[in-house]
Amino acid sequence: xxxxxxxxxxxxxxxxxxxxxxxxxxxxxxxxxxxxxxxxxxxxxxxxxxxxxxxxxxxxxxxxxxxxxxxxxxxxxxxxxxxxxxxxxxxxxxxxxxxxxxxxxxxxxxxxxxxxxxxxxxxxxxxxxxxxxxxx
Numbered sequence: 186x187x188x189x190x191x192x193x194x195x196x197x198x199x200x201x202x203x204x205x206x207x208x209x210x211x212x213x214x215x216x217x218x219x220x221x222x223x224x225x226x227x228x229x230x231x232x233x234x235x236x237x238x239x240x241x242x243x244x245x246x247x248x249x250x251x252x253x254x255x256x257x258x259x260x261x262x263x264x265x266x267x268x269x270x271x272x273x274x275x276x277x278x279x280x281x282x283x284x285x286x287x288x289x290x291x292x293x294x295x296x297x298x299x300x301x302x303x304x305x306x307x308x309x310x311x312x313x314x315x316x317x318x319x320x321x
Contacts, residue, residue, distance in 0.1 A: 186219045186220075186241070187202050187205045187206055187209075187219075187220050187222070188219075188220075188221045188222070188241070189201050189202050189205075189221075189222045189223075189224075190221060190222070190223045190224065191223055191224030191225055191248060192224055192248060193224050193246070193248050193250070193255055194248055194249055194250075195250070195251055195252050195255065196250075196252050196255045196256075198224075201222055201246075201255075201259060202222070204256065204259065204260075204316065205220060205222060205259065205263065208259075208260060208263050208312055209263060209266065209267075212263065212264070212266075212267040212308070213266075213267050213270050213271065216270050218242065218266065218270055219241035219242065220241055220242045220243075220244060220263075220266060221241045221242070221243050221244070222244050222246060222259070223243060223244065223245050223246070224245075224246050224247075224248040225245055225246075225247070225248060226247070226248060226249065227245065227246075227247040227248075230245075230247070231246070231247050231250060231254060231258040232244065232245060232246045232247065232258035232259070232261060232262045233245045233262070234262045234265035234266060234269075236266075236269045236276075242266045242269065244259070244262040244263065244266065245262075246258055246259060246262070253313075256313060256316060257309055257310075257313055260308065260309040260312040260313060260316075261305045261306065261308070261309040262305075263308075263312075264304065264305035264308035264309060265301070265305055267308070268301055268304065268305070273287065273288055273301070273304075274286070274287055274301045285299070285301070287299070287300050287301045288300075
């Protein structure tokens with residue numbers, strides 16, 4: 186189930202719902218995944234993905250982005266949903282540190298060069314090209 190909450194200043198929520206359904210069906214076919222897309226004012230990030238056991242995945246998107254940046258961010262965060270669902274990425278708190286496990290290797294830092302971020306960026310641009318090809 187896909188739910189969209191809040192509103193974006195430049196993007197129709199029905200487009201977000203449709204692209205979320207299509208992208209997840211392609212990335213993780215046959216997976217029964219619930220995702221809440223939440224538009225909100227965000228200071229430091231364009232988007233974030235959260236997961237807690239037995240709850241829908243939550244994807245937060247900044248409501249102040251252009252169509253292009255909103256969709257790029259959506260595709261990037263949906264890539265993280267795929268990573269969590271497939272067990273490629275896990276996130277833990279260990280003492281006062283956040284620990285990430287990417288394909289069975291542990292990391293203590295998350296940066297834009299982390300392997301899961303590189304994977305999410307690759308997926309993001311693939312779906313952006315796919316979306317633009319359908320619009321043309």
